[in-house]
Amino acid sequence: MKKILNILIVLMIMASLASLALADEETGEYPDEENEPEELGEGNLDDETEEEIEIMNNSLGAEIRLLQLEKAIMKNILIGEKAVEALKTMEFSISNLEDILTEMLLLIEEVQNANTSSNDSVQIYVDLKMDARNLTKKFQVTIEELLDDEKIKELRERVRELAGDELETYSKKIRNKIRQFNRNQLYRLYGIIGETDILLIDEYVSGNFSLDQVKLQICKIINQMTKEKRYQIFSEIKEDNIRKNIQAKEFGENIHSDGKGKPQ
Numbered sequence: 001m002k003k004i005l006n007i008l009i010v011l012m013i014m015a016s017l018a019s020l021a022l023a024d025e026e027t028g029e030y031p032d033e034e035n036e037p038e039e040l041g042e043g044n045l046d047d048e049t050e051e052e053i054e055i056m057n058n059s060l061g062a063e064i065r066l067l068q069l070e071k072a073i074m075k076n077i078l079i080g081e082k083a084v085e086a087l088k089t090m091e092f093s094i095s096n097l098e099d100i101l102t103e104m105l106l107l108i109e110e111v112q113n114a115n116t117s118s119n120d121s122v123q124i125y126v127d128l129k130m131d132a133r134n135l136t137k138k139f140q141v142t143i144e145e146l147l148d149d150e151k152i153k154e155l156r157e158r159v160r161e162l163a164g165d166e167l168e169t170y171s172k173k174i175r176n177k178i179r180q181f182n183r184n185q186l187y188r189l190y191g192i193i194g195e196t197d198i199l200l201i202d203e204y205v206s207g208n209f210s211l212d213q214v215k216l217q218i219c220k221i222i223n224q225m226t227k228e229k230r231y232q233i234f235s236e237i238k239e240d241n242i243r244k245n246i247q248a249k250e251f252g253e254n255i256h257s258d259g260k261g262k263p264q
Helices: 002-020 047-055 059-089 095-113 121-146 149-159 165-193 198-205 211-223 227-258
Strands: none
Touching (some): 047 059, 047 121, 059 095, 059 121, 059 149, 059 165, 165 211, 198 211
């Protein structure tokens, strides 16, 4: 019974760690050219966006989200350009599509110029993301007016892999910034535990350890502690997560009260 209880405590701590540190995987692959953007009511944020803004309580977190958004827009631009090239060979009129791509390029400039240290960085991010979704939807609708579903599917298959190499630079930047962010989170976590494994953090930042491996090592350390100490660590991590979630909800409520963060 005691062994089962210890396992449950460690599992609870691992679950808490998952929300304390940002996962070392790219998120924010939006807007997706294959998925319909969610229709939202006035002043509402979708669940995905509410989760994304949880890390935007500092400039590094804001920088990560804006860089992910920039990559997503660039991905759609590259795919859109390939689609336009293909449509030209079919002798379709593509002036409307070219206009939308120009708007996307202008939007990328706005993303790049966004102030990540601003108190309004969350509002700026939400507005830019919604603009990106609207332009993506506009591009999709225009394509659908020109081609049937089969042709669209065929076109997507032809251009799907073409933009991959051109986006790799973005992927590397995002990975590096995520590791910097997680490094800071791990130091906070070690502050709660009461001991720090600098070598382990360095190995993670350099890419030799995954975040899951780091969490496993941390849980092994915690598992060797007394039951009272484990409960104390779990409680402190839980409180930290609650504070973070409350702050993210306050961000969302401020956006709701302004009536922003909605499709134009």
